[in-house]
Amino acid sequence: MISSNLRSLFGNGDIGQPVRAQEVSKLAPTRDERLFLVLSIFIGVISGLLVVSFQVAIDWIKILTLGSAPHAGQYRLLFVPAIAGLLVAALVLWFFPAARGSGVNQTKAAFYIYNGYISLRTVIGKFITSALALGGGHSLGPEDPSLQIGAGVASIIARKLGLSRQKLRVFAPIGAAAGLAAAFNAPISAILFVIEEVIGQWSASVLGSIVLAAISSVVVERRFMGAEPRFRIPAVTVRDSRELFAYAILGVIGGLIAFVFSQALGYLRPKMRALPRWTHYCQPAIAGLMVGVIGFIGFPQVMGVGYGIMDQAMHGQFEWKFLFALAIFKLVATTLSFSSGTPGGMFAPTMFIGAMLGAGVGSFEKIFFPHLTGTVGAYALVGMGVLFAGFLRAPLTSVFMVLELSGNYSIILPVILANTIAYLIGRTLQPVPIFEVFTHQDGLDLPSLEEQREETPLHIEDALQPLNVPVVRGEDTIATVAQTIAEARVSAFLIQMPDSSWYAMTLDELTAAGAAVTPGTPVERAVKQDRVPILFPDLPLDSTLPYFPRWPLLPVLNRASRGTLEGIITLNGVLKRYQSV
Amino acid sequence: MDGFEVHPPFTAEERAEKRKLIVRDFVALFTLFVITVVIGVLTYFLFSSFARHRDVLARRWRANGERLLRDGRPDQAIEALRSALQYAPGQRNIEIELAMALAADNRDLEATAYFNALLETEPGNGLIHLQLARLAAKQGNATLAEGHYQRALDGTWGRDGYLRRLSVRLELSGYLISRKDYVRAQTELRTASDNALNMPQKQIEIAGIMERAQDPSDALEIYRVQMRKKGAPLEAYEGAGRTAYGLGRIELARQALERAVNRPGFAKQSAAVQQDVRQVLSDSQRILELYPDPDLSVRARAKRIANAVKIARTRLTGCFASANASGEMANLQEQWQQIPAKLSLRMLERDPQLEQTTMSLVYDTEEQTAQVCGAPTGDDALLLKIAQAPLAVQEQ
Numbered sequence: 018m019i020s021s022n023l024r025s026l027f028g029n030g031d032i033g034q035p036v037r038a039q040e041v042s043k044l045a046p047t048r049d050e051r052l053f054l055v056l057s058i059f060i061g062v063i064s065g066l067l068v069v070s071f072q073v074a075i076d077w078i079k080i081l082t083l084g085s086a087p088h089a090g091q092y093r094l095l096f097v098p099a100i101a102g103l104l105v106a107a108l109v110l111w112f113f114p115a116a117r118g119s120g121v122n123q124t125k126a127a128f129y130i131y132n133g134y135i136s137l138r139t140v141i142g143k144f145i146t147s148a149l150a151l152g153g154g155h156s157l158g159p160e161d162p163s164l165q166i167g168a169g170v171a172s173i174i175a176r177k178l179g180l181s182r183q184k185l186r187v188f189a190p191i192g193a194a195a196g197l198a199a200a201f202n203a204p205i206s207a208i209l210f211v212i213e214e215v216i217g218q219w220s221a222s223v224l225g226s227i228v229l230a231a232i233s234s235v236v237v238e239r240r241f242m243g244a245e246p247r248f249r250i251p252a253v254t255v256r257d258s259r260e261l262f263a264y265a266i267l268g269v270i271g272g273l274i275a276f277v278f279s280q281a282l283g284y285l286r287p288k289m290r291a292l293p294r295w296t297h298y299c300q301p302a303i304a305g306l307m308v309g310v311i312g313f314i315g316f317p318q319v320m321g322v323g324y325g326i327m328d329q330a331m332h333g334q335f336e337w338k339f340l341f342a343l344a345i346f347k348l349v350a351t352t353l354s355f356s357s358g359t360p361g362g363m364f365a366p367t368m369f370i371g372a373m374l375g376a377g378v379g380s381f382e383k384i385f386f387p388h389l390t391g392t393v394g395a396y397a398l399v400g401m402g403v404l405f406a407g408f409l410r411a412p413l414t415s416v417f418m419v420l421e422l423s424g425n426y427s428i429i430l431p432v433i434l435a436n437t438i439a440y441l442i443g444r445t446l447q448p449v450p451i452f453e454v455f456t457h458q459d460g461l462d463l464p465s466l467e468e469q470r471e472e473t474p475l476h477i478e479d480a481l482q483p484l485n486v487p488v489v490r491g492e493d494t495i496a497t498v499a500q501t502i503a504e505a506r507v508s509a510f511l512i513q514m515p516d517s518s519w520y521a522m523t524l525d526e527l528t529a530a531g532a533a534v535t536p537g538t539p540v541e542r543a544v545k546q547d548r549v550p551i552l553f554p555d556l557p558l559d560s561t562l563p564y565f566p567r568w569p570l571l572p573v574l575n576r577a578s579r580g581t582l583e584g585i586i587t588l589n590g591v592l593k594r595y596q597s598v
Numbered sequence: 599m600d601g602f603e604v605h606p607p608f609t610a611e612e613r614a615e616k617r618k619l620i621v622r623d624f625v626a627l628f629t630l631f632v633i634t635v636v637i638g639v640l641t642y643f644l645f646s647s648f649a650r651h652r653d654v655l656a657r658r659w660r661a662n663g664e665r666l667l668r669d670g671r672p673d674q675a676i677e678a679l680r681s682a683l684q685y686a687p688g689q690r691n692i693e694i695e696l697a698m699a700l701a702a703d704n705r706d707l708e709a710t711a712y713f714n715a716l717l718e719t720e721p722g723n724g725l726i727h728l729q730l731a732r733l734a735a736k737q738g739n740a741t742l743a744e745g746h747y748q749r750a751l752d753g754t755w756g757r758d759g760y761l762r763r764l765s766v767r768l769e770l771s772g773y774l775i776s777r778k779d780y781v782r783a784q785t786e787l788r789t790a791s792d793n794a795l796n797m798p799q800k801q802i803e804i805a806g807i808m809e810r811a812q813d814p815s816d817a818l819e820i821y822r823v824q825m826r827k828k829g830a831p832l833e834a835y836e837g838a839g840r841t842a843y844g845l846g847r848i849e850l851a852r853q854a855l856e857r858a859v860n861r862p863g864f865a866k867q868s869a870a871v872q873q874d875v876r877q878v879l880s881d882s883q884r885i886l887e888l889y890p891d892p893d894l895s896v897r898a899r900a901k902r903i904a905n906a907v908k909i910a911r912t913r914l915t916g917c918f919a920s921a922n923a924s925g926e927m928a929n930l931q932e933q934w935q936q937i938p939a940k941l942s943l944r945m946l947e948r949d950p951q952l953e954q955t956t957m958s959l960v961y962d963t964e965e966q967t968a969q970v971c972g973a974p975t976g977d978d979a980l981l982l983k984i985a986q987a988p989l990a991v992q993e994q
Contacts (some may be wrong), residue, residue: 033849047819055627059627059630059631062638063633063637066634066637067637067641068646069641069645070640070641070644073644073648074644076648076652077648077651080651080655085655085658085659085681085684085685086659086677086680086681103893150814174630177626178623179627225785241641241642241645245687245688324684325684325687329680330713332712332715333708333710333711333712333714333715334708334712335708336707336708373890383711384950392714392715392718393711394715
């Protein structure tokens, strides 16, 4: 009823109503900006509430289906994930086709392709199908679906309020940050992840709203779930610098496992999608059955989200062999669940594998190198970041996630070391990040921050030419200037004005001026009112392009001394420089 | 600086449209607020309901875990307590119980790691230090164990901290005794006794441990203090009798044990305990019959000395006859030769010096024959008991 109320007020809020948007823009030019911030808070609060409900739904379904304490040898472990898979497949194929997958790429596609559009059906479908899958024991995580749910909430609200197309587009990442922050209970990591993976670029215009929404959602989430971090982090200290070697090894192992994980998903997912459509109904069920078998034979820890298991691993509750086995089985289980098209995220499994590897390395060190002081928890924590950096290829998020989860900056050195190693190994072995692999498999081509990182942007200094045109003073007469230009045989030249500004004049302009005034007139009186822009060698080269239709050449000044010319740039020189890249 | 921008004036229709737009936005935001409240209420009920269910599960699994731990099935207790923790994450008591279950299942490394992790978040927790002390003791790391015991004593406890610290001190004493560090154990026990002045049962327990710590004197003092109290427990009489007998204070032992056997609870004890108590009482009574008490009449004392001489000579003769004993006993025999062969009661009555010399020789004989020919039996054993502390026999 409320929804229809909104509709009656704003029609369907369709962005395809340019006349109305123009009217609104004329009547209230700052309306969108003002609503933007208020709505960010509403988006944060609603996303937080929905994510809390989502997590409760997952836990409740898990208790109802797998029991309150699932353990190896229980037959229900075999059939519950299979039945959940069957149900989820039917729901996805019949009712919620857009709910398939993790949700990160779908949100990114909404941002870049669909003008921020995510339907209400997708939000409902994501909620129901992901809750069923995760509660039923599939090895996936709730963060990515939460991200999509948040983005969907934002999209719906923005549409209903009839905001401009430009604003509508950026609402999806705001909601995504809110959803992820609530799911993760880590607002900084959520914000960074959305910037790194969803928007794919640093955008100051939405940063404020993203922060506002993320914080609002985390406040709501903590109101229900408590202010405690997701994991009980033991004290983290690095007293012996030799331990960094162990962390480096963890980085290497993490990088290699991230590569294996990426390869497995990159291989299996398209293979399973290419199978006949009728098999899509049973793929999640078969994946569920196989995950159930893993649980049945002795590793029920890999089923579901696994936060509790990560926490136990951090507190040294498992021996190193078991920890490594858990990491491997989780990798297999997640590959199966995700490749089958079961809705669910990759965050939690990635963190799980990383935590197990880290705790494994830490436990191994405790036994074989007891003189080193690092706690198992510290290794598990660093391990989470390592896989994040190596597999999800979000290095900034990976570092801040560990810092935010641990609340301890003394771990920053091992985190940066291990994450960098894992990131470099992952990038070397698998140049295309996993989310990008998925987008390519889905026939999409979306930008990424990693792409930008790979780019080497050109600066003015790259196209800078030595000063090869005459420089005259504004006080010089037109006759003197004309003689100088004639001797130099150039088509344009620079005039330094008495107020230290510059003017670039063409020969034609000088000729026209000479015909209009007496030859003894100072040239400064013959020029137009505008002046060339002030440019410095370190500015982006593309920033000069808008000036060339007006100016034949542009002077480049020294930052330390504005009167000193570093050189000039011309349109031809700029284009040649771009062509030579 | 929007406020200073010059806009072309709105027409009347545009002004009306603008007002309408403001009203629409206000209504939309209000509607959004209502939606948020509705979702908030629904989430609250959903979450509350789940939280209650989670609490029930946590309590159920915890109770299961505790029962399994009590039943000596720590492996199953571990799983149950882990399940409990899933539904009550971070609950300290369950975490400690889980770590205790790990320790009980001999998963010492896991248990130690778990306790250490718990300790990092609560460094002063006495119970965790106690558990770590037990694990360190189990692993033979005495320095670490004693350190954790000490920190457990200094650490924080719940409301019954006073009793818990006392209990830790007694456990530490037991550990020190097991390491034969009796001096430190005695010091801890004296402190424990001072801390438990108004706790009779604890005092009895402390006295018992003092006996194990080779401190019967302090133990006897505690038993005697408890004996004097109204409704003193049976253990106080038995302990006093036992320690007094051990110290050679036979008269005191007899008195305490006679009162012990007449206590109503005595018959309810096991037959073995009753037999032991009666044996000590019987020995005490016999020692008092053998002992030449200075308070006796001269004649009576002379008779006891003569009897002791007879017992000792028989023992010496028997021991001397045994192989390889002659060399070591030669000196003793020489001393006996200085005692008149036919020692009459009259000679003893007249000569207090002779009494003393004779009894001294009797005690030496019992002691040396015990060393050479093994532990004596019968009256010889009792004379030997007197020989260890002749002046304490009648001491109260």
